[in-house]
Amino acid sequence: MDAIEEEVNRTGFRLWAPGFGLQALASIFAFADEFGKVDTVPAFFCTLRGSGSLRFDRMIGLGIAAGAALVSVGYQSMAPTGSWFGQAFHGLPRGSKQIALTFDDGPNDPYTLNLLDVLSKHDIRATFFLIGRYVRHRPQIVQEIAKRGHVVGNHTFTHPLLIFQSGSAIRQQILQCRDAIREAVGEHSNLFRPPWGGRRPAVFQIVRQLGLEPAMWNVTGYDWNASSADYIEKKVRDKIRGGSVILLHDGSHAAFGADRSKTVRAVDRLIERYKAEGLDFVTVPDMMRRNQGVIPNAAS
Numbered sequence: 001m002d003a004i005e006e007e008v009n010r011t012g013f014r015l016w017a018p019g020f021g022l023q024a025l026a027s028i029f030a031f032a033d034e035f036g037k038v039d040t041v042p043a044f045f046c047t048l049r050g051s052g053s054l055r056f057d058r059m060i061g062l063g064i065a066a067g068a069a070l071v072s073v074g075y076q077s078m079a080p081t082g083s084w085f086g087q088a089f090h091g092l093p094r095g096s097k098q099i100a101l102t103f104d105d106g107p108n109d110p111y112t113l114n115l116l117d118v119l120s121k122h123d124i125r126a127t128f129f130l131i132g133r134y135v136r137h138r139p140q141i142v143q144e145i146a147k148r149g150h151v152v153g154n155h156t157f158t159h160p161l162l163i164f165q166s167g168s169a170i171r172q173q174i175l176q177c178r179d180a181i182r183e184a185v186g187e188h189s190n191l192f193r194p195p196w197g198g199r200r201p202a203v204f205q206i207v208r209q210l211g212l213e214p215a216m217w218n219v220t221g222y223d224w225n226a227s228s229a230d231y232i233e234k235k236v237r238d239k240i241r242g243g244s245v246i247l248l249h250d251g252s253h254a255a256f257g258a259d260r261s262k263t264v265r266a267v268d269r270l271i272e273r274y275k276a277e278g279l280d281f282v283t284v285p286d287m288m289r290r291n292q293g294v295i296p297n298a299a300s
């Protein structure tokens with residue numbers, strides 16, 4: 001991970017950094033999505049503000065000329081519910097009684113196991129989108145996830161932003177992660193979630209060619225940079241409704257061992273609250289079965 005990416009994680013965006021390049025361009029998109037939902041106005045403002053140091057020769061390479069177009073395309077390339085670059089499941093229609101908790105960027109020690117204990121305490125199942133290199137590092141944690149009946153999905157091998165990867169690199173990322181998970185727990189679900197939700201049209205095409213199904217989300221917990229468990233809880237509560245797929249993190253793409261204790265605490269409280277309100281916590285495959293008869297391979 002480089003310094004700009006680190007900055008993206010910390011602040012959501014930074015356009016005036018020296019050496020600003022494609023990574024930072026990605027951060028505009030990132031700000032408009034996993035790092036903040038539908039904020040096209042600030043994203044556009046940032047585009048203008050950063051234009052002095054933008055490297056337009058490289059932007060032309062992306063086929064993006066105008067700031068507004070940049071924001072739209074950027075938003076759609078990162079938005080979990082955007083459909084320009086391919087349809088993907090991101091939740092059930094409003095009114096459903098189901099909620100799906102999803103955890104990205106694990107396995108992670110000790111927070112994945114802590115989270116599993118919380119989920120066991122409430123007797124609910126969730127969906128984990130794993131980073132292949134961490135799976136290789138700690139397959140025992142993945143085995144524990146599977147043993148407790150949770151669903152395991154593919155989140156690439158090293159968590160690159162796929163917008164900027166070649167077709168063969170995208171394929172490689174997905175297959176390497178699939179192999180790592182297979183070696184750890186055998187056959188698992190066919191779910192795939194792109195890092196940061198980032199994609200271009202080829203991404204979902206390749207995903208489906210490989211027999212996988214993209215799984216996005218429609219509620220973001222903003223837990224990668226949260227000051228407290230309360231903050232995460234509030235972010236989820238602001239957006240949650242029946243049918244939500246909630247994005248949280250038991251790990252971090254930046255480093256193995258990242259502190260996710262706040263997420264673990266927030267999840268405990270969220271489950272308590274919404275179970276009491278009569279909502280049913282299910283896995284993403286459970287939810288997909290309710291949605292237009294799309295039936296992915298359930299984890300076994």
Ligand SMILES: [Zn+2]
Pocket residue numbers: 104105155159194195196253
């Ligand atoms: Zn991720």
